[in-house]
Amino acid sequence: MKKTIFVFSVLIVALLVLFQLSKYTYMSGDISIEIIIAIIAITFFFIGAYLKAKTTKKEVDNPNQVDYKKIEELGISKREYEVLVQISKGLSNQEIAEILFVSESTVKTHVSNLLIKLNAKRRTQALQIAKELQILAY
Amino acid sequence: MKKTIFVFSVLIVALLVLFQLSKYTYMSGDISIEIIIAIIAITFFFIGAYLKAKTTKKEVDNPNQVDYKKIEELGISKREYEVLVQISKGLSNQEIAEILFVSESTVKTHVSNLLIKLNAKRRTQALQIAKELQILAY
DNA sequence: AATGGCCTCATACTAAAGTACCAAAAGCAT
DNA sequence: ATGCTTTTGGTACTTTAGTATGAGGCCATT
Numbered sequence: 001m002k003k004t005i006f007v008f009s010v011l012i013v014a015l016l017v018l019f020q021l022s023k024y025t026y027m028s029g030d031i032s033i034e035i036i037i038a039i040i041a042i043t044f045f046f047i048g049a050y051l052k053a054k055t056t057k058k059e060v061d062n063p064n065q066v067d068y069k070k071i072e073e074l075g076i077s078k079r080e081y082e083v084l085v086q087i088s089k090g091l092s093n094q095e096i097a098e099i100l101f102v103s104e105s106t107v108k109t110h111v112s113n114l115l116i117k118l119n120a121k122r123r124t125q126a127l128q129i130a131k132e133l134q135i136l137a138y
Numbered sequence: 139m140k141k142t143i144f145v146f147s148v149l150i151v152a153l154l155v156l157f158q159l160s161k162y163t164y165m166s167g168d169i170s171i172e173i174i175i176a177i178i179a180i181t182f183f184f185i186g187a188y189l190k191a192k193t194t195k196k197e198v199d200n201p202n203q204v205d206y207k208k209i210e211e212l213g214i215s216k217r218e219y220e221v222l223v224q225i226s227k228g229l230s231n232q233e234i235a236e237i238l239f240v241s242e243s244t245v246k247t248h249v250s251n252l253l254i255k256l257n258a259k260r261r262t263q264a265l266q267i268a269k270e271l272q273i274l275a276y
Numbered sequence: 277a278a279t280g281g282c283c284t285c286a287t288a289c290t291a292a293a294g295t296a297c298c299a300a301a302a303g304c305a306t
Numbered sequence: 307a308t309g310c311t312t313t314t315g316g317t318a319c320t321t322t323a324g325t326a327t328g329a330g331g332c333c334a335t336t
Contacts, residue, residue, distance in 0.1 A: 040175055041182040048186025056194055077282060090263025092322070105285050112324060122292085123323075124262060125228030215312060231293070243315050250294065260322080261293075 067134040074117050074135075081135075083110040087123050088136050205272040212255050212273075219273075221248040225261050226274050 071081060079100075086096040093111065097104045111123065118133075120126035130136040209219060217238075224234040231249065235242045249261065256271075258264035268274040 037178055041178050044179040045182040045186035048183035049190040052187040052190040056191065079283065087262060088266065090258065090260060090266035092260060103285055120228065122228060122230060124225060128226065128228035217313065241315055
């Protein structure tokens with residue numbers, strides 16, 4: 001909200017500056033009216049594009065971002081989360097073990113803890129729940 | 139591409155029209171220069187916003203849609219796809235069997251065929267590949 | 277120094293998942 | 307009607323996945 005007010009304030013100031021500038025340059029006869037209008041058009045074209053990008057950015061990013069607070073809330077540890085990420089890549093416990101340089105037993109332990117914390121019965125269900133909770137990026 | 143050319147053509151024409159309009163109205167003295175500039179600013183502000191929205195829309199929609207052509211290309215049947223959808227919901231073979239009113243054996247057959255067609259070793263990998271191929275919605 | 281949380285690993289299970297192979301019924305297009 | 311694909315289902319088997327339990331090491335906090 002504060003940002004919105006700031007942006008619009010800047011916009012209004014810019015508009016007023018352009019008014020004065022246009023008057024001055026037109027009076028002095030240095031620059032033709034066409035160029036002034038062109039500059040204004042281009043300027044506001046990019047301002048419009050920029051603001052639209054800003055407002056839509058959150059909608060675009062939101063479903064693709066990880067809610068780290070929720071991970072903490074669920075009591076999921078760093079290592080457990082790493083395992084979860086590997087599961088989402090479709091890897092087996094053995095493959096995850098090799099990537100994380102631990103034994104398959106360790107991976108199984110992490111997976112079991114994950115299933116409990118995510119209240120899931122299977123790893124596929126864990127993935128679905130994790131995505132619903134925005135814990136995993138797509 | 140064709141759209142882009144069309145849009146920019148319209149933009150240039152609009153700009154030229156505004157040039158002439160500004161000249162005429164300024165000469166006749168009906169409207170002050172400030173109002174002309176304001177109109178141009180507002181107009182191009184919205185044009186910029188509109189174009190930005192157009193270009194980002196595809197990026198937003200794209201990752202959330204199903205590519206049915208690709209499903210056909212892979213030779214995945216209706217029933218097999220139904221099973222794939224249930225897998226993505228985190229269900230077990232037994233649960234899928236109950237939902238689709240078939241035996242667990244049938245589900246296993248479908249899953250095996252799916253894994254071959256998606257070139258996956260596990261159901262979790264099948265999910266990852268399916269999402270990469272945009273066969274599954276998020 | 278003791279406590280608690282995390283990571284590690286092992287053993288011994290049980291439960292799913294997945295493979296291979298076969299086969300019959302159903303739906304569909306020529 | 308005759309192929310063709312899909313769907314269905316079974317048996318027998320192997321491989322992963324997941325549970326339960328215990329235990330040692332590490333590290334930060336108290």
